[in-house]
Amino acid sequence: MSASQAEGYAQTPIVFIALQTNDESRRIIDAIEADNPHAKVNAFPAMVKIDAPGRIVVRRESIEERLGRAFDLRELQLHLISLSGNIDESDDEFVLHWRTA
Amino acid sequence: MTTNKSSNIAKAPRKLSLKENYALMTRDLGWQPSYQSVDKIFPHDHFEGIKIHNWEGWEDPFRLTMDAYWKYQGEKERKLYAIIDAFQQNNGQFNVTDARYINTLKLFLTGVSPLEYAAHRGFAIAGRAFRGVGPRVACQMQAIDELRHVQTQIHTISHYNKFFNGLHDFKHMHDRVWYLSVPKSYFDDAMSAGPFEFITAISFSFEYVLTNLLFMPFMSGAAFNGDMATVTFGFSAQSDESRHMTLGLEVVKFILEQDPDNVPIVQKWLDKWFWRGYRLLTLVAMMMDYMLPKRVMSWAEAWEIYFEQNGGSLFRDLERYGIRMPKYHEVATKEKNRLSHEAWATFYNYTAATDFHTWVPSSQEMNWLSEKYPETFDRYYRPRFEFWRERQQQGKRFYNPTLPMLCQTCQIPMIFTEPDDPTKICYRETEYRGEKFHFCSDGCKDIFCDEPEKYVQAWLPVHQIYQGNCFLPDADPTAPGFNPLAEVLRYYNLNVGHDNGDYADSPDRRNWEQWTGRPGAPVEEEEVGKAA
Amino acid sequence: MSVIAAVPDYRGEMLDRQEKFHGKQLLYIGWEDHLMYCAPLCIPVDPQTPFGALPKEIIPNLYAEHPDVGLIDWDKVQWFRSGQPFDPDFAASVLDNGLGHKAIVRFRTPGLAGIQGSCS
Numbered sequence: 215m216s217a218s219q220a221e222g223y224a225q226t227p228i229v230f231i232a233l234q235t236n237d238e239s240r241r242i243i244d245a246i247e248a249d250n251p252h253a254k255v256n257a258f259p260a261m262v263k264i265d266a267p268g269r270i271v272v273r274r275e276s277i278e279e280r281l282g283r284a285f286d287l288r289e290l291q292l293h294l295i296s297l298s299g300n301i302d303e304s305d306d307e308f309v310l311h312w313r314t315a
Numbered sequence: 316m317t318t319n320k321s322s323n324i325a326k327a328p329r330k331l332s333l334k335e336n337y338a339l340m341t342r343d344l345g346w347q348p349s350y351q352s353v354d355k356i357f358p359h360d361h362f363e364g365i366k367i368h369n370w371e372g373w374e375d376p377f378r379l380t381m382d383a384y385w386k387y388q389g390e391k392e393r394k395l396y397a398i399i400d401a402f403q404q405n406n407g408q409f410n411v412t413d414a415r416y417i418n419t420l421k422l423f424l425t426g427v428s429p430l431e432y433a434a435h436r437g438f439a440i441a442g443r444a445f446r447g448v449g450p451r452v453a454c455q456m457q458a459i460d461e462l463r464h465v466q467t468q469i470h471t472i473s474h475y476n477k478f479f480n481g482l483h484d485f486k487h488m489h490d491r492v493w494y495l496s497v498p499k500s501y502f503d504d505a506m507s508a509g510p511f512e513f514i515t516a517i518s519f520s521f522e523y524v525l526t527n528l529l530f531m532p533f534m535s536g537a538a539f540n541g542d543m544a545t546v547t548f549g550f551s552a553q554s555d556e557s558r559h560m561t562l563g564l565e566v567v568k569f570i571l572e573q574d575p576d577n578v579p580i581v582q583k584w585l586d587k588w589f590w591r592g593y594r595l596l597t598l599v600a601m602m603m604d605y606m607l608p609k610r611v612m613s614w615a616e617a618w619e620i621y622f623e624q625n626g627g628s629l630f631r632d633l634e635r636y637g638i639r640m641p642k643y644h645e646v647a648t649k650e651k652n653r654l655s656h657e658a659w660a661t662f663y664n665y666t667a668a669t670d671f672h673t674w675v676p677s678s679q680e681m682n683w684l685s686e687k688y689p690e691t692f693d694r695y696y697r698p699r700f701e702f703w704r705e706r707q708q709q710g711k712r713f714y715n716p717t718l719p720m721l722c723q724t725c726q727i728p729m730i731f732t733e734p735d736d737p738t739k740i741c742y743r744e745t746e747y748r749g750e751k752f753h754f755c756s757d758g759c760k761d762i763f764c765d766e767p768e769k770y771v772q773a774w775l776p777v778h779q780i781y782q783g784n785c786f787l788p789d790a791d792p793t794a795p796g797f798n799p800l801a802e803v804l805r806y807y808n809l810n811v812g813h814d815n816g817d818y819a820d821s822p823d824r825r826n827w828e829q830w831t832g833r834p835g836a837p838v839e840e841e842e843v844g845k846a847a
Numbered sequence: 848m849s850v851i852a853a854v855p856d857y858r859g860e861m862l863d864r865q866e867k868f869h870g871k872q873l874l875y876i877g878w879e880d881h882l883m884y885c886a887p888l889c890i891p892v893d894p895q896t897p898f899g900a901l902p903k904e905i906i907p908n909l910y911a912e913h914p915d916v917g918l919i920d921w922d923k924v925q926w927f928r929s930g931q932p933f934d935p936d937f938a939a940s941v942l943d944n945g946l947g948h949k950a951i952v953r954f955r956t957p958g959l960a961g962i963q964g965s966c967s
Contacts, residue, residue: 227628232531234550259538259611260546261531288333288379291387292394294557295534295550296527298625300632301376301561305333312632362853509851661885699883699967702914717909719886720875720951728886729877738966740877740887742930742951750861751929751949753875768850768859778863781873781891 226267229299229310233262238281239293245276261295270299272308333378340380342371345448357446363509366574370447373569377558384456388463388555395467395551402544403474412540412608414479414827414835415818419606420472420545421481421671423533426498426598428468429489431552433502435461437513444510450569453562454514460555467548474544478830479823481670481814488670491785492807493776494598494662496726500773501595505588507769511570512584518563520588520641524629526556527621529599536607564629571636578637583765589641590758594725597658604655604684605676608837613687615651623648643758646734652688653737656696657730663703664715665728668800670809672818675704677837695737712817716800718777723752723770724759731755747771865948872948874941876901876909879927879955883913883967887951898944899937901952915959927953 231246233239235257243262247255253266264270277285287308299310331339348356360367401407411417435458442454469485476482489495505516534549567585570577600614612620622644630640659673666673676684681700684692706713719728733739743754747767754760763770779785780803783792790802804811813822824835850857865872872894877887888909896905902921910916926935928945930953935944946952961967 227631228624229628230625234554258531259535260550261535261538288377288383288387291377291379291554291558292390293554295553296531297557297560298527298629300564303333303376303378312628313635359853363851509853512851657882657885660882664885695965695967698961698963698965702883702962702967706912711912713883713912715884715912717884717888717890720877720889730886732882738880738882740882742877742887742953744929744951748861750864751947751951753949753951766850768852768857770859771861772859773862775863777889778873781871781889782863782867783869 227312228265228267229270229297229312230263230265231270231272231297231310232264232295233293234295235260235262236293241280242272242277242290242293245280246270246272249273249276263296269309269311271310274306337375337378337380340382341375341452342448344452353446357444359444360446360510363511364580365511365570365577367447367570368573370445370449372572373447373449374565375449375453376561376565379456379558381452381456388460391551391554392463392467395547396470398547399471399474399544402471402547407543408475408478409831410541410543413833413837414823415606415672415674416540416542416608417475417479417823418481418671418673418818419533419536419602420475420542421479422598422602422606423545424468424472424482425485425488425492425495425670427529428465428472429486430498430502431461431465431468433499433506434517435459435465437502437506437517440506441510441513450514450566453565457518457555457559457562460552460559464548464552464555467551471544471548478826480810480821481672481823483810484808487808492670492809493665493668493780494727496774496776497598498595500726501591504591504769514563514566515570515581515584516588516591518559519567520563520585521592522556523560523563524589524622524626524641525592525596526560527625528596528617530556531621532599532603532611532617535611536603536609539609539611540607567633567638568636571633571638575637582638585638586642586758587762587765590643590756590762591725593647594727594755594759597654597727600655601658601662604687605659605680610683614655615687618648618651642761643756646756646758649734650731652691653695653732656684656688656692657732660696660699661719661728661730664713665719666817667714667716667815668804668807668809670807670814672816672821672823674818674836675700675707678839679837691737707817707819712819718780720753721775721777722755722759723773723775724754724762726773726775727755729753729755863949868948872942874946875949875951876906877951877953878906878910878913879953880959880966881910881913881915881956881961883962884910887953892941894942894947895940897938898935898941898946901941902937906954915956915961918959919956920958923957925955925957927955 233243243255246264247253250266250270253264253270256263256265272290274285274287287303290308297310299312302309438454438458438461442451442458445451472482489499505513508516530549530553534546534553537545537549567581570581603610603614603617630638662669663673681697685697703713721728729740731741733741741756743757743760745752745760745764752763754763785806786792786802787806791797809815818824827835868891871891873889874892875887875889902924907916926933929951
């Protein structure tokens with residue numbers, strides 16, 4: 215990472231969510247990408263890490279549209295690898311955020 | 316039956332929302348005792364000085380309840396074991412890059428898996444100690460998670476044990492082998508503290524701040540090196556880890572919000588456990604830079620992403636409680652370009668007494684290290700490795716036969732250098748009750764000086780060997796020709812000539828080449844030239 | 848408070864008191880600017896060992912594999928006790944030189960800076 219990149223990150227604290235790569239998570243990642251245009255999707259071996267300044271929202275409806283079935287946000291647990299940020303979870307949304315952002 | 320069915324639907328209760336479900340399945344499980352006082356039932360949740368006025372202030376952001384917990388955990392297990400079966404049936408152990416990679420698994424099984432078990436115990440103990448229902452349920456789930464982790468790791472790695480050396484007695488070794496006192500004492504330190512310190516140490520400082528540096532590189536490294544089994548148990552465990560991390564952040568916020576007097580206590584723990592955890596990660600640093608035949612990223616890069624960037628965001632979020640970055644974080648950042656080199660050189664020195672192999676990096680690997688560490692590798696470390704390679708080619712592989720001086724706190728040999736000078740060993744010392752104590756850093760010295768009565772009890776492997784406590788009962792130190800090193804290795808249950816020593820002439824390498832027909836290590840360019 | 852404990856006046860057992868070392872004491876030895884031997888070394892010694900045995904036998908044996916060990920000019924060596932420079936009395940014991948149980952003695956060999964000057 216370059217110094218200017220590091221500086222940019224330091225200005226707005228970033229949150230992230232990392233998911234295993236598999237058939238189901240591909241749709242979840244798609245949904246997160248669509249709902250968070252400010253986020254950056256980084257691919258690593260067997261894992262995808264999504265970084266965004268300030269906030270990431272994971273929406274149940276967006277995932278259901280892509281999976282074509284009902285989805286309980288707690289199913290995220292099956293694919294999650296790691297995350298960073300305060301969590302706010304309801305039936306419809308799973309939000310990661312820093313309050314300083 | 317159709318009529319019945321429709322009437323059932325009419326009577327079916329409204330589906331509970333996540334929040335209602337959580338309230339019923341968690342808070343509702345508590346009760347007010349009638350014939351014992353609450354203080355007597357929970358005697359251990361106030362001696363640390365932490366003041367809690369309202370246990371209801373606890374929030375579990377995942378709102379995971381036991382019913383959902385079993386459902387999802389069951390599913391994770393089914394997926395995992397299906398893959399492990401397939402891995403075994405397809406001889407997946409031979410699909411890894413080369414047999415050097417297996418040494419990371421040896422390090423993991425002896426150094427990390429027993430900590431999962433210790434965490435299982437620790438969370439069971441902490442859960443029992445808290446009087447609030449929310450944290451008790453969260454601790455209970457985590458205790459079960461940790462047991463699952465150690466079991467899946469043992470199951471997965473046991474398959475490698477059929478083919479490779481050094482994996483046969485990890486629990487015994489964890490309690491005895493010199494370098495394993497580093498992870499063991501780290502967890503013993505946390506478990507022998509009070510419940511609030513334990514949970515701050517493990518859930519927050521380790522899981523939230525540092526665990527990404529352990530699991531992400533390990534598992535990405537496994538994926539990159541073709542080890543499907545380890546990737547699978549790793550990610551299966553890691554999915555629980557997200558919940559644990561969240562618990563960690565929640566714990567710290569909860570304690571800080573309860574009383575301003577809690578702030579300095581928590582800050583002290585954050586300082587201590589950041590440093591303890593960082594020192595422990597020395598093992599991961601060398602794994603990333605030296606032990607993975609195919610590297611994912613360097614330790615320094617991982618430190619930048621997972622600590623400087625993510626950790627920085629986290630601590631900015633906590634500023635409003637009066638919490639600052641952990642003390643000596645800047646020292647850790649100064650050390651990022653030397654940590655892995657100092658560590659690997661240490662294991663190269665003492666690999667006669669380890670359950671895994673070490674080796675001099677190949678020329679291509681040294682070039683990678685030069686590129687990743689332009690300020691340090693060629694200047695300080697390459698000459699050392701090239702000299703060792705030369706000696707090895709002359710049949711005089713260097714082994715350090717004398718035991719090292721250890722740090723009283725982290726128990727790592729005194730290998731670390733001054734924050735501002737990579738050529739000078741960092742020496743710190745103090746006197747307590749008329750005896751000298753030595754440390755590798757200001758961080759470790761501060762921890763000792765804050766609670767000397769705890770750390771004077773450290774079981775330092777080097778001192779224990781010299782006291783004569785690391786021999787089997789049938790060993791006789793007075794017998795003629797007594798060989799103390801051989802006796803210590805027997806006490807470790809190390810199979811000499813198989814488990815230990817350089818990788819170059821190890822049975823692991825020979826077997827690998829025989830079984831797979833592939834080289835056991837990168838072929839050096841000059842050798843290629845010779846062959847042509 | 849010297850420890851936060853659930854019971855009052857908690858005291859820990861000192862695990863490395865000198866009497867546990869069968870009549871010997873521990874001595875730590877560090878060679879400045881020479882990190883090929885990755886850490887200072889720890890050896891048990893008789894407290895009456897003359898200090899002169901260090902340069903004469905003990906140190907050359909401990910660092911036998913280092914290419915600089917044969918090049919040391921012992922007359923020029925600088926000695927440090929707990930990091931402070933001192934002039935040892937070579938005929939006196941290590942103990943009488945102020946190096947008791949768990950003392951650290953370091954030495955600097957001017958002109959020698961390890962493998963290719965890398966402080967290895």
